[in-house]
Amino acid sequence: MVLKVFCRTMSADNRVCAERFIRPLAGERKNSLFFGSDKMAGVSAVYHTIIFTCRMQGVSVLDYFKRFFSEIVKGRRDYEYLLPLTIGLEQ
Structure with missing residues (x-):
């Protein structure tokens, strides 16, 4: 519902951007059904959050880890101070 309202106010180019941003998150949500435990699904969510934060900020994921x-x-x-932007890596 929120995405539909959000997309109505955006141009076609921005809608594609929003879809590209949401697609991996939806895939992660579907894949988390098969992790076997809530703990491992949580661990995966944390790693994916860090990876997407690095990508959004232009920081190399491998260098960060x-x-x-x-x-x-x-x-x-x-x-x-160990977050992707505060750890001291060059962008």
Whole structure:
């Protein structure tokens, strides 16, 4: 319902953009039915959220995960500063 109202106010080009943005999320929702547990579906949702955040901000996903896990191994626990935009990667 909300998407229909949102799409009516947008031009055709923006509708395509919105559809491209929503498509992976809908696929993730359908795939989460087969993870076997709620915990694993939640873990998958977290990883997909991080990946899409990196893509939206123009940060390399692989570089982010390398930096994130190396900081965690070092013992860093200030998670607010380990987000894709605050970890210190160049865009």
